[in-house]
Amino acid sequence: QVQLVESGGGVVQPGRSLRLSCAASGFSFSSYGMHWVRQAPGKGLEWVAVIWYDGDNKYYADSVKGRFTVSRDNSRNTLYLQMNSLRAEDTAVYYCARPAYTSAWSQQIDYWGQGTLVTVSS
């Protein structure tokens, strides 16, 4: 069955960096674009970034553009999110998520990881 397992969250000071990972299994990882979606405490869902199946194209939310970088290693079935220049407002649970279709990353998400909490605080 499809599994997405995030790791790498923790407490980090403002201005510092953190890298999240998402280990995927149970499906052909290299065929799917992949998303990062976050949720601040007590707030709603916010899309962060997407990377195409081959890593050639990436899109970001304006709130993280220039600070976050999404990447993937299809040989390791792993998705990454490099977060630099972290701010207090980046505090959130970060989910890795798979779109339902290999050919349309902009459609619905059918699988989500359990999330990893990132807390940006001095």
Add this chain to the structure above:
Amino acid sequence: QSVLTQPPSVSGAPGQRVTISCTGGSSNLGAHYDVHWYQQVPGTAPKLLIYVNNNRPSGVPDRFSGSKSGTSASLTITGLQAEDEADYYCQSYDSHLSALVFGGGTKLTVL
């Protein structure tokens, strides 16, 4: 401020029907992009509830239904049950932003 607008909360008694609205604009719902709905119990990951406007994944009861017209969409839950108490989010794609967009979420309380 979310690109898609939802009411912050709705409520209903067991057995009743509730509707949650989702309003977008000309670069998302109005541009004929599909809307999808998720259910999230606090402390857990979201779960896909309705996809491509009005389709239910297997295992989702037919008490849940969706519709879309123009720049608006709605999720309707009939025969409310206590287990339906959760947060609900609509989601679409925005061509101006080149991004997935979510509604701000609606908290459903079963009285």
